[in-house]
Amino acid sequence: MKTTGGTDAQKRRAATAAVEAVEDGMVVGLGTGSTTAFAIRAIGDLVADGLDVRGVPTSFAARELARECGIPLADLDEVDAIDLAIDGADQVATTDGALVKGGGAAHAREKVVDAFADRFLVVADPSKTAETLSHPVPVEVLPSARSTVAAAVSALGGDPTLRRAEKKDGPVVTDNGNLVLDCEFGTIDDPDALATSLSRTPGTVEHGLFVGLAETVYVGTDDGVDVIEP
Numbered sequence: 206m207k208t209t210g211g212t213d214a215q216k217r218r219a220a221t222a223a224v225e226a227v228e229d230g231m232v233v234g235l236g237t238g239s240t241t242a243f244a245i246r247a248i249g250d251l252v253a254d255g256l257d258v259r260g261v262p263t264s265f266a267a268r269e270l271a272r273e274c275g276i277p278l279a280d281l282d283e284v285d286a287i288d289l290a291i292d293g294a295d296q297v298a299t300t301d302g303a304l305v306k307g308g309g310a311a312h313a314r315e316k317v318v319d320a321f322a323d324r325f326l327v328v329a330d331p332s333k334t335a336e337t338l339s340h341p342v343p344v345e346v347l348p349s350a351r352s353t354v355a356a357a358v359s360a361l362g363g364d365p366t367l368r369r370a371e372k373k374d375g376p377v378v379t380d381n382g383n384l385v386l387d388c389e390f391g392t393i394d395d396p397d398a399l400a401t402s403l404s405r406t407p408g409t410v411e412h413g414l415f416v417g418l419a420e421t422v423y424v425g426t427d428d429g430v431d432v433i434e435p
């Protein structure tokens with residue numbers, strides 16, 4: 206799992222605050238990453254105490270952790286609704302709650318689950334917040350479309366880099382069998398417009414801009430939790 210700038214205590218505080226919204230009988234979207242992992246463990250503790258919930262994992266890693274924690278699981282196509290999704294972010298715009306996600310290459314499934322949920326709660330630490338997004342945007346692409354999508358990203362003013370695996374020669378391959386281009390756009394003044402342009406590019410499976418989706422962002426700090434309600 207990738208490492209981030211925040212401390213475990215900050216991440217745990219954010220996760221604990223978000224998990225307070227989980228109620229008996231809910232279907233809960235389980236995000237991916239080191240911050241959401243604290244939420245998954247906390248939900249596992251509640252399940253051990255008798256809470257009746259079902260989790261819909263957003264990745265292989267989330268599924269594996271949720272299983273270890275004893276959370277009953279369902280696939281997305283087995284549920285009629287998701288009451289609540291809890292997920293992390295690589296960057297959060299404090300002004301409007303727009304996010305960059307996909308540092309763990311899980312953003313395609315995350316976006317489906319987070320967007321489908323009635324409520325989408327984000328958990329983060331202070332190293333993730335910014336007034337304006339500027340984090341490179343991960344774009345999951347069909348392997349055969351790597352160069353055509355890269356050319357389209359360049360035409361949009363971006364600088365795409367194929368994400369390389371750390372303990373394997375060659376690229377990162379997503380849970381869906383695709384590749385990831387990390388696309389540097391500098392400061393993203395209009396995330397909605399960029400999101401639309403990326404979504405329109407043939408060969409793009411999903412990009413990591415989550416615009417207008419987050420209901421509440423919990424930012425764990427050294428002594429509490431800052432709540433952003435965009």
Ligand SMILES: O=C[C@H](O)[C@H](O)[C@H](O)COP(=O)(O)O
Pocket residue numbers: 207208209236237238239240241292293294295306307308309310311312315
């Ligand atoms: O693909 C991964 C996800 O979008 C994560 O939620 C995101 O990268 C944040 O992860 P972390 O909490 O480990 O910083």
